[in-house]
Amino acid sequence: GEDVEQSLFLSVREGDSSVINCTYTDSSSTYLYWYKQEPGAGLQLLTYIFSNMDMKQDQRLTVLLNKKDKHLSLRIADTQTGDSAIYFCAESIEDDKIIFGKGTRLHILP
Amino acid sequence: DGGITQSPKYLFRKEGQNVTLSCEQNLNHDAMYWYRQDPGQGLRLIYYSQIVNDFQKGDIAEGYSVSREKKESFPLTVTSAQKNPTAFYLCASSMEGVGQYFGPGTRLTVT
Numbered sequence: 001g002e003d004v005e006q007s008l009f010l011s012v013r014e015g016d017s018s019v020i021n022c023t024y025t026d027s028s029s030t031y032l033y034w035y036k037q038e039p040g041a042g043l044q045l046l047t048y049i050f051s052n053m054d055m056k057q058d059q060r061l062t063v064l065l066n067k068k069d070k071h072l073s074l075r076i077a078d079t080q081t082g083d084s085a086i087y088f089c090a091e092s093i094e095d096d097k098i099i100f101g102k103g104t105r106l107h108i109l110p
Numbered sequence: 111d112g113g114i115t116q117s118p119k120y121l122f123r124k125e126g127q128n129v130t131l132s133c134e135q136n137l138n139h140d141a142m143y144w145y146r147q148d149p150g151q152g153l154r155l156i157y158y159s160q161i162v163n164d165f166q167k168g169d170i171a172e173g174y175s176v177s178r179e180k181k182e183s184f185p186l187t188v189t190s191a192q193k194n195p196t197a198f199y200l201c202a203s204s205m206e207g208v209g210q211y212f213g214p215g216t217r218l219t220v221t
Contacts, residue, residue, distance in 0.1 A: 008150075033209050042116075042200055042212035043153075088152065096141050096160070096204050102152040 002026040004101035006089050011107045018076040020104045022089030025070065029091040032065060033098065034074045037086045046087075047074075076106075084108045113137065114213035116201050121218045123195075131186045131216045133201030142184035143210060146170060147198040156199075159184055188218065195220045 006022040024032065030051055035043040049056045049063045049072070056063045062075040076083055086103040093099055114135040123129045133142065141160045145153040155168030159178040173192025178184055184203075188195045198217050202210040 004152075031208060035212075040215070040217075042114075042214045043202075045209045045211060048209055096206060096210075097143075097155065097158065098210055100152040102150070 002091065002093055002099045004089055004091055004099050006087075006101040006104050008102065009105050009107065011109055012079050013109045014079060014081060016079055018074075018079045018083065018106055020074045020076075020087050020089070020106065022072045022074075022101055023070055024072065024089070024091045024099075026091055026093055026099070027067075027070065029093065031092040032063075032072050033088075033090040033092075034061075034063065034072075035088040035090060035100075037088065037103065039085075043088060079106075079108055081108050114201060114203055114211060116199075116213035116216050119214065119216060121216055123218070123220050125220055126190045127220075128187055128189050129195075129218065129220075131188065131199055131201075131218070133184045133186065133213060134182055135184075135203045135211075135213075136182060137203055137205070137211065138181070139203035139205045139211070140181070141204045141206075141210075142178070143202040143204070144168075144174070144176065144184070144186045145200045145202065147200060147215075153200065156186065188220075 012018040033048045034046045060077040064073045088103045089101040090098045143158040144156040157176040159165035175187045201213045204210040
């Protein structure tokens, strides 16, 4: 079945770039997403990329998609303490459903 | 202000009682979803509805029930048949296309 894999933890020094990686299995996905979850809160849609694109930039966020390898990454430039959260990679499947990874917890070091 | 609301934020129940979690949206979205999140886990789909008066089971529907009588509302009932009901419950909605939008969640504790 469909699956989304991502590493569970990432520690980055404040001011450095964070790169969160993800692999997915469904090659027919139309959209791939990055969501952010702060403690005790719901998920916030950060950005998404259409499957026929290979890059999307939005302010400090850069999404790279390698469709051949089914690899998605999220780069956060100039990481700040407010970026500390869990980041979920997700892919669209049928009926507007989404499959989520288990999330990567981003920890910011001073 | 458009958005999704879930109430209450925290809910406590005794084992054996049914409990209903509220989810309302004013985004005019057709589809709505319920997920369960356990510590260190991703989101697991409980039920979803693409249109009023219709809904489908997700991956972990056992012990849960839903209704979709209005476009804006998609309440979830956690029944006494759900073996491990303590979790964080998230509701979402979407329009065809780009992504799902989430409510703030309800943390349910059953003792």
